[in-house]
Every structure is written in structure tokens, then in C-alpha cells.
Amino acid sequence: NAGVTQTPKFQVLKTGQSMTLQCAQDMNHEYMSWYRQDPGMGLRLIHYSVGAGITDQGEVPNGYNVSRSTTEDFPLRLLSAAPSQTSVYFCASSRTSGTTDTQYFGPGTRLTVL
């Protein structure tokens, strides 16, 4: 049981490039989400999904797209990278979308946009 996995662990992009951050979980969790962690800003919700085929925007969705074609996978796409997207990105999953359930985080992806 690997839990939540994320790839890559580190990535450097140039402004304007696009890329996809991968996230997968093997716990059959219904709810998945993406956060970004920035100094002084804490963790902020980017997008979330309550199940396969259903996604919605979080607090800071601009510049990012998501899809959820399977229960296991929830990739995050950066459409045209900007220096403001330099951050550490965490994927999380929980059994349901309820506030009662514990969210388990992946190891994170450290992204630098030059």
C-alpha cells in the first residue's frame, strides 16, 4: 500500500512551458485535492475532486487544470508556467469529501519556474 504518490519530486520550468504533475493513490479514496505551499501563505487549495469525472475549483485555481478519469489518478496541469507558480505542490486524498475524514498527503513536488 503506497498511499499517495507524486511525480516528479523536483521540476524546473521556463516561463511559458507547460507540464503535468502526477498524483496517484491506491487507497480507493473518493476525494482528492491539490494544495500549494508557499512561505507565509500556508497551504492553499487549488482544485479538488469528489469522485471520478467530477472536479471543482479551490481557492487559487487560475493557471491550473485538473481531470479525474479514474478513482486513482488526479493530475494537475500547468498550462503556461509563470514565476508566481514557483511553489511546493501537495496532492492529498481522503475516503470521502466530508470534513470528518483524514486527508493523507503525498511527498510533494517542488517546482521552480524561471
Added chain:
Amino acid sequence: AQKVTQAQTEISVVEKEDVTLDCVYETRDTTYYLFWYKQPPSGELVFLIRRNSFDEQNEISGRYSWNFQKSTSSFNFTITASQVVDSAVYFCALSEAYEYGNKLVFGAGTILRVKS
């Protein structure tokens, strides 16, 4: 909006000392859930504990213990006989309903440095 405050930015202790990390929260919900996460130098976020608002019993897990006091809106975390491996950033968080899902509202974190 809900808020979590961790007033201690950084704490340094010597190994084997006990240390308490403070967490104060604000919420209008009558039922809510609180969490502690650990972020070691390697960067991942590790879940430590979940506590619901209607269970005020203190919890102990090995060297870790948590004191939840609804009257003061606090959920403090104590490490007994600290070890160098406890060095990390510790986050307190509150779960909040968000649109069709939920999100965690994190405190700013407390950096704990344990020196040998």
C-alpha cells in the same frame, strides 16, 4: 472564516526535554475536526492525529500527547523526552467545508529544533 493560530514560530530544545506546541483555533461550527501534521526536513506532510470536537478526552501515543480544550479553543501537542528525529515543522489544521468538498485550514506552523 475559520482560523488556526500557532503563535510559536520556532522552538529550540535540547534532547530529552519535554516541549509543548500551542494551537488555538476559531470556528463557528459546533462540530469540527482538528488535525496535527508533521513536516520533516525531507518535506512530506505526515498525519499525526485527528480529533473531533465532541470528544475532549486527551490522547497519548507513545511520546506524543494532545490536550484538547474546547473552552479555550485550544489543541496543544506535547512531545515528551524529545529526540533529534522530532525536529520538523508541525502544523495544526482545522477541516472546513468548501463548496462541494472540504479543505484544511492550516496554521502557520511551528519549527521545532531538537539539539543533541
